[in-house]
Amino acid sequence: MPTRDQVTYFGAGPALLPTSVLETAAKSLVNYNDTGLGLAEHSHRSEIATGILNSAKEDLAKYLDVPDDYEILFMQGGGSGEFSATVYNLVNVWVARRKEKLLKELNLAEGEEFPEDELLKEMQKAVDEELKIDYLVTGSWSLKASQEASRLMGFEHVNVAADARQVNDGKFGKIPEESTWKLSKNPAMVYYCDNETVDGVEFPGFPKILEPKGGDDDPIVVADMSSNILSRRIPVKNFSVIFFGAQKNLGSTGVTVVIIKKSLLAAPPAPALLRKLGLSVGPIVLDYGTIAKNNSLYNTLSIFDVYIAGQVLKKLLETFPDKVDGQQKIADKKAKLIYAALEKYPDSYKIVPDKSARSRMNICFRVTHLASGIDDSERTFLKGATDQGLTGLKGHRSVGGIRASNYNSISLKGAEQLAKYIEKYAQGSK
Known part of the structure; x- marks a missing residue:
């Protein structure tokens, strides 16, 4: 049987981990820092767990130069969970902002309230006529993301702004020219997968057409970077949300990271309003605001997996000044x-x-x-x-x-x- 140093594993995920990280983690799994308990046994509410979590967040921010106006969340559910989370959270943002815009347009006098039934009528009209979620479908994972959005919100709210199969004989393998993308006007978000693991397709850089111009109508850009995060510099400020499972370049399976603009963490619309508008109310464990308020510890987070990710980041920072x-x-x-x-x-x-x-x-x-x-x-x-x-x-x-x-x-x-x-x-x- 071959030893570990005789094998180079090119699997797509879970991926190879640095041997030194595994050796350190193995010791910590049995007895962490001479506490007499393994790291998987320590409470996620303990000072030890909080220190590990905060250290991993700080090192990730340092390695990628994440700006201060972004929050880093550690969650669960993988990239597939984030297909749902991004829809729930950013549709909520769209509804809240559309309601605020509508009230401003009505130019109400101070203290004056618009009748609730009329407000609901106008909001319903906006949802029916304007609410869109845009997807750039360039491979198997972005296709699954768009399908999940259609399942949750209905096909009428999902716009496939680009489908690579239409320019490649029915198969994935190209990225359509930006001039052909059919983007919606002020969509709740524009999603794309930066690297498609199944089809071997990677965006060469941030799409020019989505670059922010500094206005209120700049697109809310969401990127799945599960398989190429930490491998190249990215313009973080061009994105509203970046998410990635840990099991490719960051660590082991079990945790998912979200980097999100803090301005998108405002209180969501009341669930009652969403239901009246015929929109889904998402699970609270997928609510970015809730996770942020609780420093990623709203529910039981796998601190051992966060520790492995943190050790990978420390190794990267030591290796690459x-x-x-x-x-x-x-x-x-x-x-x-x-x-x-x-x-x-x-x-x-x-x-x-x-x-x-x-x-x-x-x-x-x-x-x-x-x-x-x-x-x-x-x-x-x-x-x-x-x-x-x-x-x-x-x-x-x-x-x-x-x-x-x-x-x-x-x-x-x-x-x-x-x-x-x-x-x-x-x-x-x-």
Whole structure:
């Protein structure tokens, strides 16, 4: 059986964790800081837990240069939970702001109240005619996010502003030109997935069309960065909400992080108003304001998983004095090595996504050289890779193929080994 240092695991998630972090966490799981209790046994209300949580938040803010007017939340439910949470929370924000705007438009005298039935009538009209949630569908996860929004709010409130399948023969693999996006006027939010793990598609940067201009009608932009967070610098101030599961680049499964503008944490509309308007009232454990008020400890948070994330962040800060910029240089170099090896042998490999949208984190390709078919080619490729300690390369079950997940924990040496194997396999197949 191979030892840990003989295997490089390219699985898409849960991902490889730094061995030093696991060793520290293992000791803490049995006896944390000589307290006689393992960390998973300490109360999430204890000073120990609060210190671990606050330290992780501070280090994340430092590593990504998160501005002071943003709050960092640790939650549960993964990215799929956030598909629902973003809808509930930002529709609430839209309703509250629309109500405030309506009352201003009525120009009421001081102390004068607008009849409740008339206010409800006007609000209902606004919801029916104006409420939209925009989605840029560029892969499997953004598609699921849009489908969840339709399930919760109704198809009439969901606008798919761009669908990559329409410009790529019915398959994912490209990002439509921004000039073709059909964005709504003042939507509750514009959602996109910055990196699609299944389809190997990554936005090369923040969309120009969504850049804030400093006005009240700047779009509320939500990004799922579950699979590329901490791997490159991001313009945090361009986003209203960023969310990500921990299990790719930050830590282990069990916690989900939300970075949100504090201005979006105002009290939501009364549940009674939402029900009268025919809108869903979300679970309180998904309410960002509630989680923020309780410093992420409204319910029992897995402090052990927060601790692992915190240890990963400390290791990153120690390794890269220039913070995320240093990690980005390594991530880009690893991706270039692997893509270059694949491009060198076009008769043996077909890279799935278009070059303009290739992911640095999830490198998806097909092995095509055997006359007996792609399936046989890929089985042979995978067996040879496993024999060399290169594991976790099988593509997602929905699309097949090969997928090398190049997360932060993959060393430069591991990427070099994969690139050499790609070349060696192609040469041996001729």
